[in-house]
Amino acid sequence: MLSLFRVTAILEGISYLALFAVTMPLKYLADLPMPNKYVGYAHGVLFIAYIILAVVLWMEQKWNIKKAFFILIASLLPFATFYVEKKYLTKEATLA
Template sequence: MDIKTASALRRLRLISAPEAASFLILLVCSVLKRTTDFNAVPVMGYVHAVLFILYVIFWADAWNRTKWGAKTAAFYFVLSVLPTGGFFAERRLRHEAENAVIASRARREGVVETS
């Protein structure tokens, strides 16, 4: 994996959890708006919108660089619209990046996998 691909995956991973957290906070603010006089929806809506747009941009970049299939790309996109999906995306992307680093080091050192 080249450095640009690794960077794309890292950016997507790093935005996944904050995007998911902002979604959950926005949901809580929506409930509070309807049940109390507290209204933070405009602020949290803006914060979540910015994080979601960044997620989509980073997702598209990662899809382009990693050459994911349509199924994998759709999986990561669907995770972005689920309230806690970003947390699962972050964990899975971390494992994917770790496996890519291990494979890259093995190729560099000339280690051949045998099945």
């Protein structure tokens, strides 16, 4: 389950950056709304998967409230899911 969450965290972060750094400018500056639509759908699915997996792992791994809160809030901030993946979800971090 943890490895699935790691992959989801990375993909969610990539989709977040793609949505706001690539497709939003295409939509509003180049009048190309279709890429934004599809990347937006993908980001939405990945965001929901990230939240669900975070809650499941919170219960399964018995994370404290501070760690769980930070991991959940990370889904709202650009680049934060990459930090979470590196700091909390790698094998070394879970052993510490």
